[in-house]
Amino acid sequence: MSVDVATPARTAPEILSWSRDLVEPELRSATARLSESVKPPTYHHFGWTDGGGSGKVLRPAMALLSAEAVGSAPEPALPAAVTVELVHNFSLLHDDVVDGDATRRHRATVWKVFGVGTAILAGDALLALAAELLAERPAQLRILMIAVADLIEGQCADLRFEDRDDVDVAECRDMAKGKTAALLGASCAMGAVAGGGGREQIRQLRSFGEEIGLAFQFVDDLLGIWGEQAVTGKPVYSDLRNRKKSLPVVAALRSGTREGRQLAQLYGKPDDLTSPELARAAELVEGAGGRRWAQEQADQLLEKALSRLHAAVPRPRAEAELTALARLVARRDR
Template sequence: MTTAGGTRTRTATGAGTAAEPPGDAGPETWLRHAREVTDPVLREAVGTLHPRARTVAGYHLGWWDAQGRPVSAGWGKAVRPALVLLAARAAGARPGTAGSSAAAVQLAHDSSLLHDDIIDRDATRRHRPAAWRVFGLAGALLAGDAMLALAVSLVREDGRGTPAGAVLNDAVQQFIGGQFEDIGFEERADVSLTECTTMAARKTGALMGAACRLGALAGGADETRATGLDAFGRSLGLAFQHVDDLLGIWGDPGATGKPAGADLHARKKSLPVVAALSSGTPEAAELAALYTRDPSLDDAEALRRAAALAERAGGRRRSADLARRHLSEALDHLDGTGLPRPGTRPLRTLAHWLAGRDH
């Protein structure tokens, strides 16, 4: 079939023909492999959407511009598809197994990003104007809904049917709950780090855990090992979110694709901010004052001041420490599966990279 961008794609059952890297390959090699396996499945699936939803989805995924002309902006790091494929590999699956589940998880994730950008009024995504800025709120919202429905259909194509659908559905319900909590935090001044961690576990950890469980199911793992891989993904998700939130304040905009201090500008109760606000220091009190709806936080100097206060109050250090702790927990869960270490090596490599990345 042909997509709006004019690219001929393979069927989902023919996905996964990209040569698998050696077991000792680096993390970015595995991420590139995940994109190669997943992209044809995504293109075919998105090609079944209503033309207007397809245009928005393909723009968001970086395949074409607003007029449907092919570009190569890319659809992100492919972390969640990589977790699906590598969990299946660790469970002993043949190369290429779980391509449909990998695409389904990416569709669910991108659906949430479309909706997040609307909720947060984020103007950019992956170095381009966010879809809602290009196609309007209604267009982006409906496209996100269509992508989520498509993910639920697609996840059943790896041969696990209802169990796989239930795994994805549970993760979706959890990250929706996490989003509600995140929104509610904006109206509160007394958010605890425990509450913020619970929110991140739902909003980020649940889908990363589901990615690993779906891979385990596709690879024929028993329930004990599937549960262990799920726990690995959830803990890794918390480490990932700590790093993501750190980059949201102190990251290089050229690498992250977001303006400097974007999370501070939006007054997000991110993990390092909450860690700073709960420190009981004078800097925490000043940061709390800046976090009111005072428009002074909208200028560059105020954003730099807020970032400095969060760092001096210990938010940056504490969040980085917690990222390392959650990474250690994730690796312990992976050890607990009893899966052969050569098979789990790529998961370990990817986990270390995700917890120490700079973009």
């Protein structure tokens, strides 16, 4: 049964609320199958023990709307929506350990509360659960596992960059394609497969998700420097504190400007950066043009993504709603 295309399109917040209402009961039901050893850290991470609430559920929303885009109701894409959220949170649990971040979504991270080992194992359990849930949907499972491999490679590249002084912008973009874009692309492709979409529709929707995913990373890197902790739930200057070779930072370092050279000197210091030094590093990234360039790239990726979406010949209402989510991604503040 297809969605009534005459129904007015919803706003991005309405779409995310709708997605959460559909996905969270299924997510809770799935995670109830986890062992008792990993349930407490997992429930803490999702915000189910303190009433804080889970994350943006962007990836599930993209999967559900991609099913609608090819003419299906959203329900056949629910397993895809749940599993991409499980995989996304698997990566976040590991990310927080790797980066040493103490807070996420305005609460202490799992490793801070339960220990590093438990956080890693909880993430592993979510990945295994995602694979189990798609065991009878091999086409979707293959899409998801390829994305996981790309995500892991992107994370490995991100770590390698921390010890290198010669990272260029092209390498950094490639890293972001794996780290973030692959899973958003998989979300759309899996939703389209679940909805019975044609090969070209699936290809274009996957590309749409990948372009949006790359835009997401550009904006995420901006927020990692200039995001307000009260809004993002992450420590201020978190990426600079970890000497991340994020997209705006690499653009600044490779800019050939005086500010870029000064930033390289700061990044090369053996000691932890002080609060004034972190603030100065942020000023240098902006002065070298890294902030402006990253936002321009996000805007260009948005336009490319919308072109891919239109090429998929989606149902009008689904196209309007996927467009609303894409615009939210490219201009978000959290």
